[in-house]
Amino acid sequence: MLQPQIVNNTGRQMNIEVQEATDGRGQRQARYIFSDLVGDGLTTPGGRGRRAMRDFYNVNPAGISR
Structure with a gap:
């Protein structure tokens, strides 16, 4: 299987x-x-x-109920 090269330009640890999954045709x-x-x-x-x-x-974070 071809492995892509992932480049992290964020300056943060990822x-x-x-x-891995198999599709309907048996391909990985x-x-x-x-x-x-x-x-x-x-x-x-x-x-x-x-x-x-x-x-x-339409999803808002829950606020603090006071």
Whole structure:
């Protein structure tokens, strides 16, 4: 299986998980999961990830109920 070269230009440590699956034709497919980066993007105040969740999916972070 051909392994892609992943270049990290973020200056941060990344944890990459690789999952192999077989499609309907029996071909192996690799899935690369960058969950740390997605998590950081969703929790950054004013970040693009948080804005996308709000604008496209109408999901807002829960505030502190006082």
